[in-house]
Amino acid sequence: MVRKRLGSWDVLVIVVLAVVVVVSSAAVEGFASSRFWGFLLLDVIPIALIALPMTLVIITGEIDLSVASVLGLSSAVMGQLWTAGVPLPLILPLILVFGMVLGAVNGLFVTGFGLPSLAVTIGTLALYRGLAYVVLGDKAVADFPPTWTGNMIEALPGTTVPWMAATVAGLAIVFGIVLHATPVGRALYAMGNNEQAATFSGISVARTKFWLFVLTATVAALAGFFWTMRYASARADNGAGLELSVVAAVLLGGVSIFGGRGSLLGVIAGVLLLITLRNALQLADVPADTLTIVTGTLLIISVVGPNSAAMLRSRLRRRRPATTPAAGG
Amino acid sequence: MRGMRTPRMRLGASVVALSALMLSATACASDDGDTPAAGGDASAGASGQIKEGLSVAFLPKQVNNPYFTVSDNGGKAAVEEFKGEYKEVGPSEASASSQVSYINTLTQQGSDVIAISANDPNAICGAVNQARQGGAKVVTFDSDTNKDCRDLFINQVTAEGIAENQVKLISDQIGGEGKIAILSATANATNQNAWIELMKAELKKPEYSKIELVTTVYGNDEDQKSFQETQGLLSSYPDLKGIISPTTVGVAAAARYLSGSQYKGKVALTGLGTPNQMREFVKDGTVKNFALWSPADLGYLAAYAGAALASGMITGKEGEKFTAGKLGEYTIGADGVVVLGPPTVFDAANIDQFDF
Numbered sequence: 001m002v003r004k005r006l007g008s009w010d011v012l013v014i015v016v017l018a019v020v021v022v023v024s025s026a027a028v029e030g031f032a033s034s035r036f037w038g039f040l041l042l043d044v045i046p047i048a049l050i051a052l053p054m055t056l057v058i059i060t061g062e063i064d065l066s067v068a069s070v071l072g073l074s075s076a077v078m079g080q081l082w083t084a085g086v087p088l089p090l091i092l093p094l095i096l097v098f099g100m101v102l103g104a105v106n107g108l109f110v111t112g113f114g115l116p117s118l119a120v121t122i123g124t125l126a127l128y129r130g131l132a133y134v135v136l137g138d139k140a141v142a143d144f145p146p147t148w149t150g151n152m153i154e155a156l157p158g159t160t161v162p163w164m165a166a167t168v169a170g171l172a173i174v175f176g177i178v179l180h181a182t183p184v185g186r187a188l189y190a191m192g193n194n195e196q197a198a199t200f201s202g203i204s205v206a207r208t209k210f211w212l213f214v215l216t217a218t219v220a221a222l223a224g225f226f227w228t229m230r231y232a233s234a235r236a237d238n239g240a241g242l243e244l245s246v247v248a249a250v251l252l253g254g255v256s257i258f259g260g261r262g263s264l265l266g267v268i269a270g271v272l273l274l275i276t277l278r279n280a281l282q283l284a285d286v287p288a289d290t291l292t293i294v295t296g297t298l299l300i301i302s303v304v305g306p307n308s309a310a311m312l313r314s315r316l317r318r319r320r321p322a323t324t325p326a327a328g329g
Numbered sequence: 330m331r332g333m334r335t336p337r338m339r340l341g342a343s344v345v346a347l348s349a350l351m352l353s354a355t356a357c358a359s360d361d362g363d364t365p366a367a368g369g370d371a372s373a374g375a376s377g378q379i380k381e382g383l384s385v386a387f388l389p390k391q392v393n394n395p396y397f398t399v400s401d402n403g404g405k406a407a408v409e410e411f412k413g414e415y416k417e418v419g420p421s422e423a424s425a426s427s428q429v430s431y432i433n434t435l436t437q438q439g440s441d442v443i444a445i446s447a448n449d450p451n452a453i454c455g456a457v458n459q460a461r462q463g464g465a466k467v468v469t470f471d472s473d474t475n476k477d478c479r480d481l482f483i484n485q486v487t488a489e490g491i492a493e494n495q496v497k498l499i500s501d502q503i504g505g506e507g508k509i510a511i512l513s514a515t516a517n518a519t520n521q522n523a524w525i526e527l528m529k530a531e532l533k534k535p536e537y538s539k540i541e542l543v544t545t546v547y548g549n550d551e552d553q554k555s556f557q558e559t560q561g562l563l564s565s566y567p568d569l570k571g572i573i574s575p576t577t578v579g580v581a582a583a584a585r586y587l588s589g590s591q592y593k594g595k596v597a598l599t600g601l602g603t604p605n606q607m608r609e610f611v612k613d614g615t616v617k618n619f620a621l622w623s624p625a626d627l628g629y630l631a632a633y634a635g636a637a638l639a640s641g642m643i644t645g646k647e648g649e650k651f652t653a654g655k656l657g658e659y660t661i662g663a664d665g666v667v668v669l670g671p672p673t674v675f676d677a678a679n680i681d682q683f684d685f
Binding site: 030039140142153235237279282289291292 | 393419422424426
């Protein structure tokens with residue numbers, strides 16, 4: 001019941017997204033073109049990809065701020081492996097395993113030593129980015145074969161939808177099913193709502209969180225592979241600052257920063273809203289600084305909005321204690 | 330009951346929403362109403378005249394960076410001269426890939442000319458090629474991409490040009506004789522090292538035979554470190570006659586040290602600096618002259634080169650010539666590079682004409 005009520009925020013985000021799309025189609029020249037959406041989806045991919053596991057992490061009441069640095073470090077390592085002559089089909093699995101290791105470090109500090117994930121992942125944010133510079137310095141590795149770099153941004157036949165975007169959509173469905181229709185998903189909400197109660201009801205909180213951090217970093221490493229291929233450039237500073245976009249999108253999608261609440265549909269809508277708004281404003285020649293202000297304001301609204309809405313609701317509920325569940329709810 | 334139903338409903342909704350999104354994108358793909366090429370195609374024949382109404386976009390490494398503001402304004406002046414439409418867009422932070430979405434936007438808007446200073450020579454290649462397929466002419470300035478990705482590169486100066494200029498300036502100031510040192514940026518800065526190597530070669534010429542380069546120190550392009558390195562130089566080499574600092578941070582820090590020390594006016598200093606940073610030191614006599622290319626001219630030339638391409642007057646082949654307004658005639662060199670010219674030398678007589 002609680003979740004149903006809170007579901008209204010993700011509905012709101014979807015409505016806002018629809019309004020942005022409709023208004024922009026009418027007001028911004030070029031917005032309605034298929035090319036715009038092709039470009040937009042390419043921008044969406046890395047953020048949406050990392051937002052999927054990030055949603056699960058935040059729902060359990062934790063956070064992982066090291067994702068963009070994992071992306072950068074993976075990219076740097078990729079560059080070194082490629083320079084050393086390792087073929088790309090082998091680099092991909094190696095990078096994923098590497099991501100797992102980076103995530104395991106996060107997970108170990110958070111669950112093994114019981115440290116707050118905010119502190120741990122701010123630490124690894126700096127650490128992994130620093131290591132990326134150690135690995136690759138300020139140079140770029142860019143001699144990847146065009147077949148791979150071109151293929152990564154290729155659209156599905158007859159469309160402008162990049163196949164990677166379709167893959168991310170598929171992954172989103174898998175994450176959605178896991179989160180909303182399996183015992184694992186319910187356990188994640190339980191952990192976020194009340195960790196002690198979750199522990200007493202037999203959920204292995206530490207182990208679940210550990211694997212969530214592993215999963216998040218693995219996905220971030222995959223995003224690093226995509227990023228490197230898309231921009232045809234392995235660099236230590238790849239994706240710098242991306243963690244903020246990811247967290248902003250997740251929170252904008254209605255996931256509570258305190259854990260226990262949120263839906264994957266809301267997050268996908270949040271990612272699309274953030275990127276659509278940014279690209280539409282960009283297309284309308286709004287300067288970059290104004291864009292940053294818009295993004296920042298959205299983030300504030302997304303944190304303040306659901307919380308004040310929830311507060312308002314609970315106050316209303318207290319005033320009408322005898323409320324019965326609405327008939328059609 | 331409800332607790333069971335809601336998530337599944339929401340999942341259903343998410344599937345619907347996602348497929349709707351993908352459908353709308355596919356539906357769009359079938360209509361070809363996107364990107365009117367805005368008449369910017371170069372196939373209109375070589376008329377020798379720049380077309381009116383060309384849309385020219387400047388995409389600096391970063392907006393609100395003083396250097397690029399000046400160069401983009403130079404571009405704006407040129408665009409106004411040939412009656413085009415000017416605009417400047419760009420990211421607020423100079424990261425490698427942040428320029429890509431701006432290039433994409435310009436592609437959609439059907440820009441005729443994109444003048445860009447690349448944050449990463451490779452990361453923007455794909456996007457630039459899409460822009461060119463969409464009919465845009467792409468000119469890089471200040472920082473190049475791979476040569477296959479753009480039509481022309483406007484190089485501010487050649488490394489040889491810098492080396493010649495810097496050695497000449499210091500030699501003139503110390504009377505062609507004595508010990509000199511170089512204050513560089515970081516030890517592995519590609520540009521700096523190339524320039525230093527060429528300066529060493531230049532110093533081997535007979536007219537500089539009495540000049541001895543004693544050392545090169547590195548200020549890491551940090552003000553404090555550059556300041557301390559200058560101090561260190563003068564205590565290690567009390568008979569030092571001159572310092573070359575081919576980096577804007579270094580030359581300003583060295584000038585600040587010299588102006589407050591006993592060496593003011595006795596140890597010559599030159600380098601690559603901006604007039605605004607160096608003005609007070611030129612006026613108080615610490616520095617006689619220094620050099621830099623004019624960022625405004627760089628943007629101006631980039632705009633004219635792009636317009637000449639978009640008007641079909643040139644194609645970007647080696648040996649082709651075009652006229653860039655007040656700067657006169659330029660010839661395209663190998664690999665589609667156009668060199669702005671020798672660096673501008675700033676001294677007490679002309680420094681007040683520049684504001685950047």
